[in-house]
Structure formats: structure tokens, C-alpha cells
Amino acid sequence: MTVSEIQDFLARKYKNTDIKFIGAGSDSYAFKVGKLVCRFSMRDKDIFIKESQVCDFIRPYISVNIPKIEIHSIPGMFYVSHEMITGNKWSWHKFSYQPRRQNNLARGCAEFLAQLHGINTAALLRAIPELRSGIPYIDFSVVRDSLSRFMSPGQLSFFEKNYRRIITAPVKESDMVLVHLGLKGANSVTDDDGNLSGVFDFCNCGIYERGRDLVLMSLSRNRPLYRAFIKEYEKRSGVRVDKKRVNDLRAVEFLWQKRWFYNGQFCPLNDRFLKKNIAGALARFHKLPRFAAGVIYARLMLNGWIRKQTSRARLKK
Numbered sequence: 001m002t003v004s005e006i007q008d009f010l011a012r013k014y015k016n017t018d019i020k021f022i023g024a025g026s027d028s029y030a031f032k033v034g035k036l037v038c039r040f041s042m043r044d045k046d047i048f049i050k051e052s053q054v055c056d057f058i059r060p061y062i063s064v065n066i067p068k069i070e071i072h073s074i075p076g077m078f079y080v081s082h083e084m085i086t087g088n089k090w091s092w093h094k095f096s097y098q099p100r101r102q103n104n105l106a107r108g109c110a111e112f113l114a115q116l117h118g119i120n121t122a123a124l125l126r127a128i129p130e131l132r133s134g135i136p137y138i139d140f141s142v143v144r145d146s147l148s149r150f151m152s153p154g155q156l157s158f159f160e161k162n163y164r165r166i167i168t169a170p171v172k173e174s175d176m177v178l179v180h181l182g183l184k185g186a187n188s189v190t191d192d193d194g195n196l197s198g199v200f201d202f203c204n205c206g207i208y209e210r211g212r213d214l215v216l217m218s219l220s221r222n223r224p225l226y227r228a229f230i231k232e233y234e235k236r237s238g239v240r241v242d243k244k245r246v247n248d249l250r251a252v253e254f255l256w257q258k259r260w261f262y263n264g265q266f267c268p269l270n271d272r273f274l275k276k277n278i279a280g281a282l283a284r285f286h287k288l289p290r291f292a293a294g295v296i297y298a299r300l301m302l303n304g305w306i307r308k309q310t311s312r313a314r315l316k317k
Contacts, residue, residue, distance in 0.1 A: 001040065006040050007019060007021065007031070009077060010031060014033050014036075017034040018033075018034060019031060020032040027043070027044075027047055027203050028040055028041050028042055028048075028203075029042065032084065033081070035084055036081045036084065037067075037081065037084050038080070038081045039079060039081075040078075040079045041078060042264070045078045047203050048078075048080045048203070049071065050128060050130050050131070051203050051205070052069035052070075052071055053127065053128045054124075054131075054202050055067055055068065055069055055202055056068075057119075057124060057127055057128065058116065061115055061116075062112065062199075063112070063115060064112055064188075064196055064197055064199055065197060065198035066198070066199055066200065066202070067083075067085065067200050068082055069081070069082045082200075085189060085199075086189065086198070087189025087190055087191060087197045087198050088189055088190050088192065089185050089186075089189060090105060090185045090190050092184075092217075092220035092221070092222045092225065093220075093222055094185075095194050095225075096222060096224075096225075098194070100193070101193060101194030102194065102222075102228070104193055104194035104195045105190060105195070105196065106228035106229040106231075107195075107228070107232045108190070108195045109183060109217065109229055110230075110233035110236055110237075111196075111232070112183065112196055112199060113180070113183065113233060113237075114233055116177070116179070116213075117179070117210050117213070117239075118177075118237065119177070119178045121176065121178060121207055124178060125207070131178070131205075131206050131207050132207065133206065134207060135179070135204065135206045135208045135256070136257050137163075137167045138255050138256070138257040140160050140163055142260070142266075143255065143260065144156070144160075146268040146269075147274065147278070149271070149304055149307055150271065150274075150275060150300045150301070150303045150304030150307065151278070151300065151303060152303060158285065159278065159281065159282060159285070162251075162281075163255065166249065166251070166252050167252065169248075175210050175239075176207055176208065176209060176210075177209075177210045178205060178206070178207060179205060179206065179207075179208045179212050180202065180204070180213055181204040181205060181208070181213065182204050182216075183199065183213065183216060186201075187200055187201040188200065204258065209249075210239070211241075211242065211245050211246045211249045214229075214233070215249050215250050215253050218246055218247070218250045219253065230243070247284065248284075251280065251281040251284050251285070254269070254273070254274070254277040271304065275297055275301065275304070276297060278300065279293040280293045282296050
């Protein structure tokens with residue numbers, strides 16, 4: 001269904017109620033309907049059913065507000081709704097010059113993830129077997145052509161070797177936990193003091209290694225926030241974080257399979273985005289300082305330009 005068709009349906013269903021289109025994600029269209037958030041699946045209603053089951057299961061173990069999702073299934077229409085979780089939006093750098101609030105945010109995020117990762121996965125899987133499927137990275141063969149447009153054969157081979165090393169590395173059973181895979185300002189809110197007060201969008205959650213949930217804070221480029229977060233997480237979870245593993249995951253996180261598909265269609269990521277991330281990853285794999293990523297990025301740009309010119313010359317012939 002289109003956005004306008006859904007809006008017409010909501011106008012009939014919730015008469016005399018303010019309706020506003022919030023936006024579209026990779027899984028759903030979201031609308032603000034009075035004090036409710038209503039989401040309509042683009043492709044797979046099972047993810048909403050799973051999300052509802054997960055939220056109900058973990059609610060007793062989580063100290064922040066999470067959605068209580070109601071499923072609506074009527075002929076020709078399926079959607080879910082929950083009361084809007086109110087609070088303040090935040091970003092990685094919002095509290096950079098407010099140490100107390102930044103520390104509160106680090107502590108709140110660490111506490112939430114420690115609680116989430118402490119969920120009994122055996123009991124969870126008995127209740128929701130679908131979570132066994134995991135959250136895969138993309139198969140390299142799917143994106144090889146997209147990357148080869150600006151990578152030399154040697155770069156591509158070296159990158160692939162390290163990519164496969166990271167995503168196939170053995171994971172300790174104790175590190176296989178329930179991950180949210182999206183703890184950021186778009187999916188959570190804080191109170192006025194920076195304390196995490198609510199988390200939503202559990203559509204991507206699943207059983208995977210805990211490092212996947214620590215990567216986003218690492219990617220924030222806010223080092224004081226990341227250091228405070230890791231310190232609090234280790235204290236609250238009782239787990240020693242493998243920072244090297246988190247950095248490896250950070251290098252390939254942009255190749256998470258879901259990012260490459262939108263509404264069931266394969267949609268290659270923007271070349272500039274890819275070059276930037278691949279340059280950083282190659283610098284790490286070569287054990288070079290961070291500033292070297294800029295040099296590698298320039299080389300990728302040059303490779304892309306040469307390939308484009310070569311392709312145009314061939315077409316003219």
C-alpha cells in the first residue's frame with residue numbers, strides 16, 4: 001500500500017484524530033496517530049509479531065520504557081500500534097560539552113544493553129524460536145561488483161579475505177546474546193538530564209554476538225562517550241569487552257545485509273559512503289594510522305574515475 005492509502009485508512013479508523021506520517025524505514029511505514037505510533041509492514045508482518053513477543057518477554061528485565069505492541073489484523077490490512085514513548089531525542093555529540101549529561105547517557109545505554117544481554121537466551125529461544133536465525137552480514141559475492149567499480153583486484157582480494165575472517169570468526173557461547181542492533185538517538189529517548197528513558201524499534205533484534213551492540217557507540221566518533229560507555233558496560237555486565245573484536249566489527253558493520261535491501265529490492269549503497277567506509281577498513285586491516293584512510297580514499301576515488309573513463313572510451317568505440 002502507498003502512504004496516501006494508509007493515511008486514508010487511518011483517517012477512517014481513527015476519526016477526529018491527528019494523523020502524521022513519521023517516515024519510512026527498511027521494514028515499515030510509521031505514522032503518529034494521536035498518542036499512538038502505528039507501523040505498517042512493507043514486506044514481512046512476521047517481524048512485527050516477533051518484535052511484540054520479544055518486548056513482552058524482556059519487559060520484566062528492562063528498567064527503561066519499551067513498547068507494548070498491539071497487533072491489528074483485519075481483512076486486507078495488517079499493522080501494529082503502541083503508545084508513543086516520549087522523551088528527548090539525542091545524538092552522539094549532543095552532550096559533548098555537558099559532561100554530567102554525557103556520563104548519564106553512557107551509563108543508561110550501558111545499563112540497558114547489560115540488562116538486554118543478560119536475558120536467558122535458552123528460555124527466550126524456547127518462547128520465540130524464530131530468533132535462532134541470527135542477523136547476518138551480506139555474502140561478499142552479492143556486493144563484489146558494486147565494490148569492484150573503485151577497488152583494484154588486489155584491494156578487493158585483501159578486503160574480502162579480512163571481511164570473511166571477521167564474519168566467520170568463532171564466537172564464545174557466552175557472547176551469543178539478545179542484541180537490539182539499533183541503540184541510537186533515532187530509536188530511543190532520554191530525560192532532561194540525559195538519562196536513557198525509553199527504547200523502541202526491536203524489529204532487528206536477534207541472537208548474535210554482543211559486540212554487534214557495542215559497535216554503534218564505537219562508530220559515534222565521540223571517544224569520551226565511548227570510553228565511559230565501555231567502562232559502565234563492563235561494570236554492569238561483568239564482562240570484559242574485547243575491544244579488538246569490536247573494532248573489527250566496526251570495520252565491516254556497513255556491510256550488514258539489511259542495509260543493502262529496501263522493500264525487498266537489492267539497492268547498492270552510495271559509492272561515496274562505501275569508499276569512505278572501505279578506506280577506513282583497509283587502513284585498519286593494513287594496521288595503518290587513521291589519517292591513512294584519507295590517502296586510501298583518494299586512491300579509491302582515482303580508481304573509480306579511471307574505470308569510469310575506460311568504460312566511456314569503450315562505449316564510444
